[in-house]
Amino acid sequence: MAKLDGLKRVLDFLQGLQPKIAAQIAKKILSLNVDPLPTDSKQLKGYPGFYRVDSGEYRIVYRFKSKEDLVEIILVGKRNDDEVYKKLERLLE
Template sequence: MARLDGLATVLDFLNGLQPKIAAQIAKKVLALNVDPLPADSQQLSGYQGYYRVDSGEYRIVYRFFPEEDLVEVILVGKRNDDDVYKKLKRLLG
């Protein structure tokens, strides 16, 4: 099982969401520690080691460090616009 890092980012995002949606996203994030590269994950082009998975209308962006068995959640956001990728670009510079 991989360790999870970045849960504070997830919790901040989940505040204010409907409980059912928040639970779905939390379940998807927690599943990453069992399977860091699930079948529905995709590597982000232009970002080495960064992946994304979808949970309904939301996208979870994370990094996986196989040598450390670590999953670091970077951000969560709506997937129907490019806002997630704009935020990622700002975070990474």
């Protein structure tokens, strides 16, 4: 099982959501430590080692470091706009 990192950021985000939605996102994130590259994950273009998965109307962006067996959650955001990717660019600058 892979280790999970970045959960503090996720918890802060989840506190503002409805409990049912927050639980769905949390379940999806926790499943990444069992299978860091599920069939519905996609590698981000231009960001080697970065992937995304969807949970309802939310997108989870993470980095998988296979040598360390580590899944690092980078951010969670709505998928219906490009705000998630704009935030990712700002984080990685």
